[in-house]
Every structure is written in structure tokens, then in C-alpha cells.
Amino acid sequence: MIYLQLFWSFFQVGLFSIGGGYAALPLIQKQIVEINHFLTMNEFVDIITISQMTPGPIGINAATFVGMNIKGIPGAIVATVGCVTPSCIIVLTLAYFYYKYRNLWAVQGALSGLRPTVVSLIASAGISILILALFNGYSDSWQNIDFSQFDPWAFILFVIGFIILRKFKANPIYVMLGCGAAGLIIYTI
Amino acid sequence: MNKGWSFYRKLFTSTFYLSAFTFGGGYVIVPLMKKKFVDELKWIEEKEMLDMVAIAQSAPGVIAVNTSIMLGYRLAGISGAFITVLGTVLPPLIILSVISLFYAAFKENAAVHAVLKGMSAGVAALIADVTVNMSKNIIKEKNIFSILIMAVTFCAVFFFNVDVMYVLLISGVIGILYTLYRMSKNRGNAK
Numbered sequence: 018m019i020y021l022q023l024f025w026s027f028f029q030v031g032l033f034s035i036g037g038g039y040a041a042l043p044l045i046q047k048q049i050v051e052i053n054h055f056l057t058m059n060e061f062v063d064i065i066t067i068s069q070m071t072p073g074p075i076g077i078n079a080a081t082f083v084g085m086n087i088k089g090i091p092g093a094i095v096a097t098v099g100c101v102t103p104s105c106i107i108v109l110t111l112a113y114f115y116y117k118y119r120n121l122w123a124v125q126g127a128l129s130g131l132r133p134t135v136v137s138l139i140a141s142a143g144i145s146i147l148i149l150a151l152f153n154g155y156s157d158s159w160q161n162i163d164f165s166q167f168d169p170w171a172f173i174l175f176v177i178g179f180i181i182l183r184k185f186k187a188n189p190i191y192v193m194l195g196c197g198a199a200g201l202i203i204y205t206i
Numbered sequence: 207m208n209k210g211w212s213f214y215r216k217l218f219t220s221t222f223y224l225s226a227f228t229f230g231g232g233y234v235i236v237p238l239m240k241k242k243f244v245d246e247l248k249w250i251e252e253k254e255m256l257d258m259v260a261i262a263q264s265a266p267g268v269i270a271v272n273t274s275i276m277l278g279y280r281l282a283g284i285s286g287a288f289i290t291v292l293g294t295v296l297p298p299l300i301i302l303s304v305i306s307l308f309y310a311a312f313k314e315n316a317a318v319h320a321v322l323k324g325m326s327a328g329v330a331a332l333i334a335d336v337t338v339n340m341s342k343n344i345i346k347e348k349n350i351f352s353i354l355i356m357a358v359t360f361c362a363v364f365f366f367n368v369d370v371m372y373v374l375l376i377s378g379v380i381g382i383l384y385t386l387y388r389m390s391k392n393r394g395n396a397k
Contacts, residue, residue: 031267066313067305070322072228073298074268081302093303097295104267105275109287111261112279119257122389123382130381131260132253133352134374136340137360138263142233143333144364150326159365171327178331183338189241190227193328200324205317 019088020095026053027080027099034076045079055083076100150175170203209282214289217281220247221274221293226301229322229329232269237336239273249281252343264374270294351384 026048033044042065049055056064064082068075077097084096118124145158152166174196181187181195224238236259243249250258258280262272271294278290305312312318344352355377362368 034266034268063309063313067302067309070312070318071298071301071305072226073301074228074232074270076268077271077295077298078302081299082306085303085306090303093299097299101267101271101291101295104265104271105287105291107265107267108262108272108275109279109284111265112276112287115257115261115276116280122385126382126385127378128257128260128381129352129385130355130377130379131374132256133344133356134359134377135256135260135263136337136344137356138363138370138373139233139236139259139333140337140341140360141364143330143337146234146326146333147330150323150330153323158367168323171323174324174327175331175334178328179334182331182335189237189332189335190223192332193227193229193325196328196331197321197325200322200327201317201320204320204323 020092022053023055023084023087023092023096024099026055027076027083027096028102030076030080031100032103042075045076049079049083055087060086147175174199174203209286214282214285216247217278217286218289218293221277221290222296225270225274225294226297228270229325232273234329234333235270235273237332239277240336240339243277250277252340254280256340260374263370355380 030045030048046058046061050058050061061079064079065075067082068078071078077100080096080100081093084091084093086092088095115124119128148158148162150171151168152163153168153171178192178196182189182192220242224235224242227238228235236255240252240255244252244255258276259269259273262269262276265272271291274290274294275287278287280286282289341356344356359373359377362373363370
């Protein structure tokens with residue numbers, strides 16, 4: 018029963034991809050390429066490339082892609098539902114307890130430590146994205162910056178975008194679309 | 207609270223719209239969510255959103271999906287969570303379904319690459335903006351404890367690549383211990 022197999026393997030992807038994003042890649046690879054042979058390694062690498070080029074989380078993208086390849090649109094839906102089912106169960110349980118107990122001193126205490134941590138997680142992810150953008154995708158952390166790959170246009174777009182967001186409180190989506198349009202002009206000419 | 211049809215429609219279209227623009231990884235949904243649900247619709251507060259992201263990050267699965275489950279549950283219970291998950295999952299489902307049909311052409315397309323390169327600079331600006339806002343709010347509280355946690359966890363994650371799960375766990379425990387310490391100090395003062 019291929020649908021059940023699809024559902025179950027992506028259920029495991031959803032359940033065990035802890036930490037999010039690229040931390041989950043080895044696990045997704047194991048499920049899709051090694052255990053179930055849904056895709057070859059080359060096709061898997063293609064999914065990573067496409068995920069970087071499209072919105073949406075890599076887990077969902079992989080589920081959709083594999084499902085489409087195997088059983089068309091119903092397959093894509095089954096795999097995606099499998100991928101989000103564990104999240105739904107676990108996060109809803111956590112949400113229930115959060116809203117029930119969030120006024121307890123211990124929960125308040127834990128959250129007082131977690132809030133600044135979330136800000137620094139976002140900051141850290143943001144700087145990695147900035148390094149990727151400025152150095153043409155050759156580096157993603159401070160250890161392996163290749164300065165010969167510095168892209169001045171990306172830097173200019175970043176600065177203009179940042180100023181527009183801060184000074185004019187522009188809608189972020191327009192800033193992204195504007196940068197995309199500017200990129201089309203800059204990089205294809 | 208009685209939620210009408212227009213509320214659910216707004217919830218669905220908002221999350222659909224956000225998800226369609228979440229380029230570059232799970233955390234990109236945070237600035238978009240803050241703009242839409244905190245600043246524009248004023249349905250939640252920034253502090254509560256940070257709690258939601260912390261919980262979403264602690265659970266397995268995709269950050270963007272987990273965050274939207276928290277948001278949906280907060281605004282309209284289980285049915286709200288169902289709507290926000292649907293809104294978050296549909297854009298990648300649709301986009302990838304279409305792309306999987308002709309992905310070789312898409313992958314090699316120079317125009318697509320150019321647009322995406324430009325957009326990645328925009329995404330970086332977006333995250334930089336929201337980071338400045340949020341860290342400013344933390345610093346404004348003038349609470350040395352929060353500022354210290356923010357600085358130390360940033361170094362741990364960014365410079366030393368410490369696993370995010372450990373960082374969250376430890377900062378939660380430290381938060382509890384610090385609260386205990388403050389409570390015992392207050393009790394001592396009251397006597």
C-alpha cells in the first residue's frame with residue numbers, strides 16, 4: 018500500500034526533524050533515499066536546490082516532490098499530511114499546556130529565559146542568510162567567508178531594503194518583491 | 207469569542223500569503239508574522255509571539271508549520287490551528303507540485319536565479335530589521351538578565367554552533383532558577 022508507506026515515512030520525517038531546517042536533511046535523506054528508495058541521491062540534491070529557490074520548508078517541499086513523483090497530486094497530499102501530522106499533535110498539546118499554565122511562576126521563569134534566546138536565534142539565522150546573500154552563496158557562516166566572492170550589488174540591495182523597512186515601515190513582502198525585480202535587472206544584464 | 211466566517215477567511219488568507227513569501231528558511235516567517243499579526247491586525251503581542259516561536263522551535267517538525275499551529279490555536283482553538291496549517295502548507299504544496307513537472311527547466315533558468323539572488327538580499331534586510339526591533343525591545347526592559355541571555359545564546363549558536371535544542375533547554379532552566387532566586391530574595395526583603 019504505497020499511500021500508507023508515503024504517509025508513514027513522512028510521518029517519521031515530521032516526527033524526528035528536530036531543530037528545523039537543514040538540521041533535518043540527513044534524516045529526510047535516510048527516509049527517502051536509503052530506506053524507501055523514493056528518489057535517487059541526485060534527485061534529492063535537486064530538491065534541496067529547489068527548496069532554496071522556492072518558499073516553504075524543506076520537509077514539506079520534499080514530501081510534495083516525492084508524493085508527486087510517485088502518485089501524482091494525491092500522493093503529494095498524503096505525504097504532506099504525513100509530514101505535518103506529528104507537528105499538529107505535539108504542538109497542539111504544548112499549546113494547550115502553555116495557555117493553561119502560562120501564569121505559573123515556573124512557566125513564566127522558563128519563558129523569561131526563552132524569549133531573549135529566540136531573538137538571538139533569529140539574529141543568528143539572519144546573519145547566516147546575510148552572509149549567504151553577500152558572498153554569492155559560497156559561505157554561510159563566519160568561519161568560511163570567501164571575500165573574493167563579495168557581491169556589491171547584493172550589499173546595496175540589502176542596505177536599501179533595510180533603510181526602506183526601518184524608515185518607512187514598508188510591507189516586507191513589497192521589499193522582497195522589489196529586491197527580486199532589481200535582481201532580475203542587475204544579474205541578467 | 208464568536209468567530210465569524212470573515213475571521214476564518216482572514217486567518218487563512220493571511221497565513222497563506224505569509225507562507226508564500228517565506229523564502230530562505232523557517233525563521234523568515236517571524237518578521238512576516240510580526241508585521242501582519244502583531245503590528246497590522248494586533249491579534250497578538252510581540253512577547254506572546256516570541257513564546258510561540260520558542261514553543262514551535264522546541265517541538266519536532268517544521269518551524270513555520272509549528273508556529274502557525276500555535277497562532278491558529280491561540281486565535282481560534284483547534285479549528286483555528288487547522289485553518290492556519292492549511293494556509294501554511296498549501297503554497298509550498300502548490301508551488302512544488304507545479305515545479306516537479308518541469309524542474310529541470312526551472313533549475314537552469316537564469317532569470318529565476320537572478321530574481322532569487324535579489325530576493326535573498328531582501329530577505330536578509332527583513333530579518334535584520336526585525337532583529338533590531340526585537341533586541342531593542344529586550345534592551346529597553348533594562349533587565350540585565352535578559353540582555354545577558356541574549357548575548358550568551360547568540361555567541362553559543364552563531365560562533366560555536368551549539369545545538370539549538372540544548373540552548374533552548376538551558377536558557378529555560380536558567381530562567382526558572384533566576385525566577386526562584388528573585389522570589390526568595392523578595393521573600394527575604396519582606397520579612
